[in-house]
Amino acid sequence: LDDMELLVDPKVEWQQMYVDGWRILRDWFYDPNMHGMDWDGIRTKYEPLVKHVAHRADLDYIFGEIAGEMNAGHIYVQSGDQPAVERRDGGLLGAEFKREGDAYRVDKIFQGETWQAAFYSPLAAPGVDVSVGDYIVAVNGVSTAGAQNFYQLLENTGGDVVTLAVNDRPNARGSRDVMVRTVTSETQLRYLDWIEDRARRVDELSGGRVGYVHLPNTAGDGNRELFKRFMPQMNKDALIIDARYNGGGFIPDRMIELVSRRPLNYWKRRGLEPLATPAFSHTGPKATLINGYSSSGGDAFPYYFRKLGLGPLIGTRTWGGLIGISGNPSLADGGSILASTFRFMDTDNEWAVENEGVSPDIEVVDRPELVAAGEDPTLEAAVRYLLAELGKTPPVKVEAPPAPTDF
Structure with a gap:
């Protein structure tokens, strides 16, 4: 055909x-x-x-x-069948640059995770000889001296190998050539950097007592982040689940099941601390952070968190979109109009969440001027709350009694 x-x-x-x-x-x-x-x-x-x-x-x-x-x-x-302009991606290097003289200084390199394509950072890749503080003086043989913007030199190079002239001073004399493959998006790199910064802040503010997990959505990425970060932190005294900016995806019943697990019993082995069943669970106080961008599955997660009594919701009211799609016929030209085919009900046979959202237990507004100044009011409020809870109810160490001797 x-x-x-x-x-x-x-x-x-x-x-x-x-x-x-x-x-x-x-x-x-x-x-x-x-x-x-x-x-x-x-x-x-x-x-x-x-x-x-x-x-x-x-x-x-x-x-x-x-x-x-x-x-x-x-x-x-x-949209369906209609003309579209072919996109030509510019190249990105997973870094931030600052103009100094006729060169561009590498101010920051996003470390990324080079084993995942979405988190690949060109300048952090193995074998790439570029460090923070180095200067880029040319791209593909074109000097940075006449460039109005660094990214002007990376036009139409998305996904291509480019040659950077790199030096330890802002001129070309003595520079070295470094070949790197560009990426077409830094979104995931910047997201990962944001997560790591939140986790560092929580660790510093709590003296290492509170763990931090961010859920970007309730689809593949969100489940990946939950499994990746929850398990290594299950022994923290307290835990923050950050569902701000959660884009939804699937119904997060398996996600909330993991977060809400409680030990059913312990097993004592010779020379080891008692081990719990299930093996991965967190027993300390918790809090979930929410805002107006917590949407769809990002509405459902905090709703379930509250329903199970796992802790307070801190932040601002969620988006309010718990009505879903499951597919329907498309239009003749390949376009579509998707109908909402199911809607959320609570266990009291009432409509809930859709068009209203989930309200916080402790309202904290991430005011834009505070965020621009590098603060995170909601995160800081959660740490204060959890430290106060730990002060009221200190964690109890699980200890095995002496083995029986009288039978």
């Missing part, structure tokens, strides 16, 4: 897709009453606009207006 061609009249197709999109929401939305909307009236209200559509994006705009009539989250409009 590679050579098959089809004549499409866009006006006719757009009209068909308008009706199909309206029908998809009618037939797949979780509430057949459509949240009380006159759904036939909605079709009539917006249909006159379709004849004025001049570009596929105009139809998406109309779909967005219809989706807004639902007063529900997780209704997504995704």
